[in-house]
Amino acid sequence: MLTLVKERGNVNTPSKEMPNPVAALWEIELLYGKHPSYSELTYGVKFTTRLEGNASKCYLVVDLRERFDEFLRELNVFGSMEKAEFHKAIDYVKHLKINGIFKRVPNLLTVMEGAASADESFELFEMVVESVLSDPDAYPSISSDAFKSGESSGVILDTEQYVSKYGANAVGVTTEALFEILNLDGSTKSTRLLEITRGWLGQGLLLKQSRQARLQEPIKPNASTKEVKRFYILRIDGLGQE
Template identity: 50%
Template structure:
């Protein structure tokens, strides 16, 4: 090798080393702020979004090594909820979780993530998804086979404590929540999943609702509540709260044509 070639080769190697060093130093700056959790950023598809997005996986370093996974875009939005859940099987302070939100933002910017085909599986787990899907199918079946228990808002036939829910067919409600949406009472959800209403079973109820929401079946507009408030009868002013369930093909059972309400 000539002296000139050696010099050129030396320059190239030096540049390569500098680049690798800078890259390594760049990633070394990303220090996980959670003392008792391993943090991993995942990237993939989720049914709630038309584009690929991110999820954050928390794995406890404490006994059991349990883990939970949350959508990155909801990390701050559902901060209190996630903080409480993480402290059930691990240990993390409010300050640490806030720093984690900033940490994963930098992971995202620098492209430090793991690609997965389905974020929902990572968040819910395959077994939970199958069970939640079965319960959703059961809910849809119970609605379409007993439409009398779910009168439409415009019919004015909803009776509190008697009806299982109400179908949101008025133009204002369809503009607000979309078409083919059914409001279901808490008691009816308990009945569908085969549980008696009780403080102990409330946890299981919330697990099912959260799973349906992650799968894109529950409509949630309120920040702090899973139920939405609206008037189930047009003739009265009293509002009630319901879980809002998307029921694809509902209009076919109602024998109505699909149309988009305008302002």
């Protein structure tokens, strides 16, 4: 299980603590992790407003000065930040970076794109695991040829082809089933599911082999037909076992 841990790097000489210059209006958190634009691990910074809504934005630290005006405008959509304040905030981010005060994350992109947090990801994943294990009849195996579109909630990937691709105990869950399990409804349910599944992907809980941008994988759920449907693939130990 991955845990986000705040770390203080080793420095050669002790430094004075620099207070957050915009602490009254913003929480600033330095993150360190993988980003697809760079081969090395790099830094991101998350700005969370203390105003109504507590909305947040995360940016790569290397982009802060180059895209200064763009980021400042975005922050003012949901918070309040003057130019002079943003300059001070960037200096504060530099202080955090130099002194190794950051939080490790497995994937910066998932944070920047609005993925669910690690703690929330695991909690919601456990909800799905519990629901799936409590209703095994809704998840027939591919080899049983019992999957019914519109009725089954998912399918156990038990054939040699899919075990080789995804490993043992892989289960495909439909989008509709996840909406129900996670109690998602309303006009924003698809956006919310995207946040959650991105979080799962970042934590290694969602199995994805396709090179396509979509997080669902194309699967043939019935052994007797070639019909393909899309599922979110999760590893759930114990399903289909006596």
